[in-house]
Structure formats: structure tokens, C-alpha cells
Amino acid sequence: MPPRRKGAFQLAKKEVDETEKQVMVQSLIIQTDYFIKKSVFSICSQADELAPVGNYEQRKQEEEKRLQNILDRLNTLSLELSPPGPSTDASNISTEDSGDEDDEDSVEDEDEDKDDEVDEKLAVKPPSQSDPRIYKVLSDFQGEQDGDLSVQKGDLLRIVRRAADGWWLAQDSKGKRGVVPKTYLKIIFMLIVIGDESKNNHVYLYFNSKTPQSNWSTLRKALTEIDATDVLSAMGAIPSGFRPSTLNKLLVEEGVMYRGSHHVQPSLSQSQLSFKDLFLDVETGRVRARHVQTCLCFTLWSCRMIPTPGVGVQVLSRHVRLCAFDGNQVLSNIHTVRATYNPKSPKTWSFSPRMTGVLPSLLDGDCFLRCSSSSPDLGILFELGVTFIRNSTGERGELSCGWSFLKLTDDSGNSLPSRTYELQVNGGTPYEKNVELETSVRRGCKKKQVQSKSETIKYHLHLLSSISSSPLHLLPETLLHCLNCVHLLALHRQLLADTLLMDRPTMQNAELISSPFLSTFPVLLDQPDLLDALRGAWLEAEIRMRRTEDLSFLKQEFVKVYMSSVYFLLHSPSLPPYRWADPASEEQRAKVIYITLDSLKHVQQTTGISGSPEVFFDHTHQHLAFDLTELNFDLLGVAQ
Template identity: 65%
Template structure:
């Protein structure tokens, strides 16, 4: 009978059992003082490497990797992760106990740095000597390798045994980095311990580059030092090395400070509240391209076979997009934020906003949508949304939103990150801060959907991946005191007020036509539905076969997703389409063919021209000058297009596009090309 193969999770579990046995054996040998300390320390390091490697392997595993179905897969995976984390903590504590105290990092590094500089200076002429130096370095133990230098951004007081208390501005040498974010470090006095990663800013290991204005002086000093080494005794050489050590320390600190951005500097200076952090969701938007943008989620999603679509189908009888129901579909309204701390002096706030996304406690499951808040200078700690104003409410200020998400996670909810975009008055640097975050789980403990009502969500400081962090140190959590004192503290705590509501029957019907995962404003649903219908017509009806993936000539499909990332252009399309709908009869509104054709005409005669106008500045987030210029250009061109339509009787006539008064950018084939293979999810 053949041996039954084990799945990846079972193999990892067996590795964890073996590591646990080895760790217990090591602890027993250390307790009984079996063998030299150096050998025990080497075993501890090998086990740490093996444990971190196994943890990375476990984190990459998914349920689809298993050879056969496994019940409670997520729970079993979390149990193994917890065992590995516990092993790492035991090994870290043991490593601190076994590691011998070494010399100060500054002196150690200065000597090695001097040797490295000499090697670099004679690199071209003494290659053989460099090879011997590399062999010598490889023969050294792990404690003798050059550590990484980091600068402390804020004071940290050790709370447990093994923690290293540090002060702002200190230079630490990092001996070992771990996956849990607690790194083993050594200060200039030789003290060792673990410090949190987010309190550190990377510096430079080797001082190979000094400031430009000091390069010539350095070369002269190195030549003088070389002559002195031949003529002077060991005492004079030691004094020279001490001078180089001081120069190295200052250069390291100076270079580290130049790499710190505006947010880190303000945090280190104490100019912003303690609970503020660099914006997590803004970092995802900036660093991961279109992955978390709405323009990505409105594109069709391919099935697992890559030969059909997962979320786009047509009703054969009516030719309309087939409705699809998802696990979670909610409408909600942002009401206000209360008692939100303000940044300190020296910064000018350009935007107060809330970024939202679907979140299951570990990862973002939808696009990240941003709603800008308004406030009164008389009460700067209160943010408001959806203010009463004349005309059409801009989408950027509209707090009426919807979320569709087909995730089966029991912890699915909406993550709200309150943020500000600021500019530093002294340097002109821009930055994005998170003023706190709140999370609304969409189901209760029994799995039932939350009722439609108003919710007051507590705003936590830090990031969603940190523990219970207060936004301001002046607002203690769980502090003892009388009932009146606790009531005062509760009123001072930051809160986000939102309201879950049920949309109308028409809104719910339109939502069922949208992609399975999307978070956006309710006032744009009708535009998204029309785009979805045109997408289905092009991909499901006009293609010769389902296996054909040739380029399609469709200006609206190739450019419409851009509007979801530039909401002022989306407002321009919404305004033009509302004017067109107002002039339609009831029979025309019920005629899907006529509505689609009219939507294409309105699109081509409004935002399509705006997208390729050289007068329109590039879109920059929270740039008041750019936003005012774009608004002026958008509405000036829209007025001209409407005037041309009234005089010629045709929307966007060709004479307008060749009018020298209205220039446009040079033609690009991508304006007309819809490439399914490059945009499909």
C-alpha cells in the first residue's frame, strides 16, 4: 500500500515539532552548562534562522496548496504561527543571555571603517590584498561582522527584561533583525537589548561618502594619516583613530537625518500627537500602483481558467448585464468626526480626509476610497462631511458611500483611516499623517448582519496593525477614577460617527450590476452601471469568439477608469449626463440602446476632450493651486462645449475639435485602444 503524501501544512507542523525539540534540548544544555557558551550561542543562532525561514514558508501557504481539503485550515495555520512566534521569543531571550558583551559600536565601527576606506583607496592597485581581506572577514565570527547603524527617532523605555532603553538621537548598531519587529541592538556603551523597529531610522554602515564640501579635506587627511602611520608609534595611531571615530559618528547621524522625511522629523520633535503615524493607506496607494485604486476594480475579472470572466455576464433575453449578489453589500454615510487632535505648530494642513477600504484585520480587500472633510476654524477638532451647498455636491466631499465585497472572511469590515496632508512651513516638505483609525465589523459575534442605525466608532491611535494606542497621551485608556472622571475622559476621546442605511430598491438593483468588489460614492452608481453595460457589450457580444483577445477600438472603455482616480473629471461627466437625462423623454430613458448611444455622445463631447486638453494641469492630490486651475479649465471648456452644442445642434461637433482656440494634445493610439489582457484582473 503506497505511503500517503503529507500536505504543506503537515510538513511545516513536523518542522515546528523538530525545532521545538531542538530548542528544549538547547535550553536544557544551557541550564546544565553542557559545552562551551560559544557553541550554545552558535546553536541558538542556527535555530533562529531556521525558525524565521519556517515562519516565512508558513506565511506563504494557502488553502489551495493542500493536496486534500483540511477542516479549520486557517485556525491550524494560526496555531502554528503562534508556536513559531513563541519559539522566536524564547530564542531571543536566550540569545541575549548567551551573547558576550562587546566593545562600543562607535569604536568598533571606526576601526573597520578605516580599514574599508584604505581598501577602497587602493582598490585598483591592490586587488590581491582585497581578496585576502575578504577571506579574513569571512573567517570572523558573526559577532565580528560589521553591524548596521541606525538612529533612534524617539525615546523608548524598556518595559520587560531584555529590552534596551534608548534616547532620541542615539546611534545604535543592529546585531540581528527578526521578523517580529523587535531587533537586537547595542548602544555606544556596550549595552545590548531589543528595541522596536519603528523607533529606528537607517543610517550608513561604512562612511564611504562624506559631504561634497569636505571631500578634498578628507583626501588630504587620509594622505597625512598614511604618512603618520609610517612615522608615529601605536599611541599616535590610536589618537588618530579616535578622531576618525568622532568624524564617523557625526557623519552617520548627519546622513541619517537627511534621509528622514517630514513625518519622521515632526514625530521625533514631538510636534504632532503621540498617536499620529505615517498614513498606512496612503502608502499603499503610492507604492503599489493601481492595485488599490478604483480604476483597477472596475475592470473585468477573469475566471480561474483565464478563458472567461468571473463577474461579467449578460442576460440572453434582454441583453443587459446580469445581476450578481455578493456576501456583503452595504450603504453608509459619514456624518462627522469629533475630538480629532490637530497637528502641532509649523505645519499647514492642506487636506483633512478619511480613507476607507474593506478590511479583514490583516489585509486590504478592496480599493481605497477617499472622502475629504470640511471643518470650521472655530472648532478644528470637529470634521464634517456632505455639507449643505448649492449645486451638485462634489464627489470628493460626498460621504454617501457603498461597499460591495464578496469575501467570506468572518472578520470583514470597513477600515476608516482619518488623515491629514500637510506641508512644513520651514522646508516646504509635504507629508501624509494618520490621525487615527476606526474599524466597523459588518457582522456581530453570531454572524448576523449589523442593523441599520448610527454607530459611534472609537478612533484608535497608531496603525491597524498595532495594539491599543491612544491618539493623545492626555487621554488615558482604562484610567481609574470616579464615574464623573470617566465620563469626562469618554467625551474627550476621538470618535467617528457613521450611519448604516438601506438604499432604495432602484439603488440596490443598480448595485447588483457592479463588480463584486468596489467601494465608491452612491451618486456615481448610474455612471458605473452604464460603463459596465458598455464593457459587457464589447467583451461578450462584439468579440468574434470567447478566445479572441485582440485590441478593441473603444475610447470610452480605454479612458473611463481614469475618471475614478480624478474625481473632478468624474463630476464633469456626471454634470453633463444629468443635463442630457433632463432632456430625455420617458420612452427614451427606457430604451437601453438609445441611452447607451447618448452616454457615448456625452462622454466624447465632455470629459474625453478634457482628458487630452493641454490646458488641464496634471492631477495632484491636495494641491490647492492645481485644484483651482483644473476647476477653472474644466468648467470653461464644458461651457464652450455646451455653447457649441446649442449653436450647431450636435454634441461635440468636429469643428470644435479643430478650433485653434481649443488646442488638444497630440494624438495617441492608446486613446482609442482597449487592451483586455493588460487591464483584466
């Protein structure tokens, strides 16, 4: 069938559509957050082929009316904002101006370095039009000769032509033109392009890049959030109800605040003169147990009927991120448990798989929660997520496949009983209500299949309200982690108390403390493979010990094992940096960890000493240069 010819109506309609895009661009200055998402998504999903026209005359009149409204709106915005969009003046710019751009850039390099870096990060290019910038007048200027443009401080100008003598031809918001000295001007708006300009699916964005009163920070944040997740959503490649991961965003943007490494550090009291949850029992010399508002254990079992992303996306990790939550804010660290699945049944996720040897803590669904919050709405937030990579671009992202919330008290304020719970998974984010999830995405289908009532999405949660394991009460007041690491965390807590409460000259002394163990141990909570390495090394050492060994001996041996295994690994040049859901990095790290631990076993067998430091002097292993941060514990730097 021959291609459909475009008639006059189609060409007019397309021109109207292009004009409408320019209007949307101007509106971005006023309503940044709203229009950035809407306009980009509209362009991503817009079809290039025009539909057949029905009721030609009526439709023609409607398009003419729509065009007139758009032009009126554009004129109003142009007077208000003076945008530098497409202009007939572009053809009047002399070749001398293009040569002068280099002179101007050399003068303004220092002022515009940051903006150039932002442009590179956003991977955008300037359009081939006249000067795509808006300037603000810094001081009043009264024209002295014919051709001068009188301006007042704060006026916005568009530069029509730049000259080497420093007098630039400018146009104000009222359409008046004249020359002004460039020293009176400061750039505040720049133009960038999103999309492919050659395919007419781009959009022009104007943003303030200099003045502190501008929307530049808001726009920059919104623009950087237009990532693979947003594009896939616009293309319909992921199920409805999926969102960018809320908890992953907190982990990435909030630094260490929501990481386990932050929550195992000592907490200071309100007076900043003592510790809030770290005390010693004078009679036994052990850390005093602390009973908090919430202390419980639970087990993740499975998730069923979890939708999967569509074609063009490779899933790197299926996991659940969980934390203490009161409906408004996260109250603990964010802990992650990775799921396993059968390729024949990818919608069913399982936790704690049966395997030989020590179960990796990343796969362990047996967890505990300690929380000091007294909020009546306290509960556990579960966010199901996938980390993915786009096959076409290699861009990584993380999606939330839904969330569930288990409130830990009933309507009367009583704690929940110990039993198995099944919770419904909701779409959207924890701050959205009544968002449904799709069970599948079918390519080419206009209407997406929505789950029926019989296809409920559930997972199992086993809750224990009573705690029989006393080491849990030695841990910080707020912490969520896997149960298999409790004994390691308790030993760290005991050594922390010894150093801070017994070994310091006075309680007011805040000098650096020489303790490589205390300065580096918290890092292990953010690198599960190294935490597992310490568990394995300590298990080997415990097998060689007698059960009658006292606590003092255990603490000494624990530090020795740590220093000759994980501490060495932390500063090994052959260990790649930890990166979440990176198969190549995970494989390389596992190889280095295995070889190092094997060397440790060999040294122990040769010397007969558990945790021998001789591994540091083995010429077959390299070690990074030492520095103060790894050798000294900074109490003021880490205390919460």
C-alpha cells in the first residue's frame, strides 16, 4: 500500500502542534515541575503518523481557533518572559558576531564554568538560533545617543547582536531595540534542548542559571530525574503502578543517614556530654542491655504475582527494601534482602534459599527490628524493587514494583500476635493511595491488562513478638538488619563501649582514638559480601576455641580475626569498589575475597595462631597506603 500523502490540513495541523510545543516551553518557567514531565512524556509517546481526517471543515475551524489561542498565549508569555526562541532576526546576525562569541566566552569563562559542566551532564546541545540567552540588567543605564536603549536595573533583555566593542544590540520585553554596554548585563537564562532536534521530537527549555531567586535548582533536579524509568514509563515498557524506587532514592541522595553504617555508630544524648544508648554494667563489665519500644524478629518468605518489566530491559536484581516507617517518614536504616526466583516462574520471588555453607546475608530473609519510636502508627515498610539496565543505552535504574506496610499494633494499641501474615502489595509510592498494579505488559496492546481480583499479589511475613535472643538487647536503639549478624554486631558494641567508656582518660576527652577496628567496622554493613567474609573467618576461629573462653579473650580474638581478614580486604587494591547489582563487580569481589580468606586459613595452619597478622607481610598480597581515617576513630565525626 503506497504511503499516505500529507494534505494541506495535515501540514497545518503539524505546524500548530509545533507552535504549541513552543508555548509549553515558555510555561516551564512558571510551572517547572508540572510541565517538564508532561511535555517530555507527551513527546516520547507521540506518534509520527497522522490519523485520517474526518469532518474536514469543522476540524479546520477548530485548528484555526486553537492556533489563534496559542498565538495569543505565546505573545503574552513572550512579553512577560522575553524568551529567545526561534526568531527571524537570526538571519540578520553578522558573521562578525560568531567570531565574537569566542571573545565573549573567554571573558565569561569563570562565571559560566558551572553551567558548562551542567550542560555536559545533561548531554544537551544548543539550538542553531540567535543568542539562546536572556540577560538581566545589573544597573540603570540612560541612553546618551541615538540608538542607545535606556534600561533599568532588573530588566530582562534578549541580545540580538553582539559587537566586539562591547556595545550589544538588545531588545527589551516591549520590543524596543538599542545598544547597551555588555558590562551592565548578566546572563540569567540559558536554552537547552531535550530530544532529537532532527526528528522534531525535541523541546526547548529556558532556565535561570545564575540568580539565587531562580528556579534553576528545581529545574536541574527535575531534568536529572528524567531518566530511564521515566522514558520506559512513557513508552509503556513497564507496568502501570511501577514508580522510581522511593527508598533507593533516599539511600542515594541522603548520604549515610539511612544506611546501617550510620545507625551502629554511638549516639550522643541531648546534652552532647554523654551517650544516649551506650552504657556499661558496672558489675559485669558488659554492655548494659537496653529494652526499647519495639524489638522483634520476622521472616520474609515469598512474594507472588509480581509483575516484570517489558522487553528491552534486563533485570539485574529483584529485592525488597525494608525499614521502620510511620506513614510519613523513615525511622530506621534501610535494609535490603535480595530475592531468588525460578526463570520458569519469574513472578514468584523467594527468600532464604536452601544452600550449602553459610547463607549470604544479602539473601537472608530472617531479620530483626529495634526501634525507639513511640509513634502509634509505627510499622514496617516493604518496597519491592528491581534494578535494571536498558539494553539499547546501557542506562541503569531502579523501579519500585509495589509496596506493603505492616502496622505493628492493632486499633487498640496492642502488639500484633506472632503468626504468619499475608499483605496486599500496592502500586505507586508509599505516599500514594489506591494505585493498582498491572500483572503484565503486552507489547502492542492499547489497553493494558489489569489484575483481576483472583490474581492478588501477596507475600508472607512471619512475625515474632517475643525475643529469646538476648544479644539483640545489646544493639543500638534503632537498627534493622539480618539475624545471622547479631553476634558480630554485639561484639562490636562491646568493644565500642570498652573504648569509649573505659579507656578514655575522661568523658570530656574527644581526641582521635587509635582503633582501626572501630573506624572501619561500620563500613561492613554497607558491603554485605565483606560482612559475610568476617562471619566465615570468625566461624573458623570459633571452631578452634574452647567453650570456656571468657569475654575478654573473645574480644581480643575477634579483633585479630577482623584485622587479618576483612580489614586487609578493605584496603586491598585488587578489590573493586562495591557497586550495587553489578554482576561483573560482584564476581570479581567474590574471587578476591575467596583467595584472601584462603590465604588466611593457610597462615593459620602454618603458624597455629588464630587471626595472625602475618598476612600483612605476605609479599604475594598488596596493601594500599595507610591514612589517618582508617587508623583512627573520630568520635566527634561519627557520633549521631
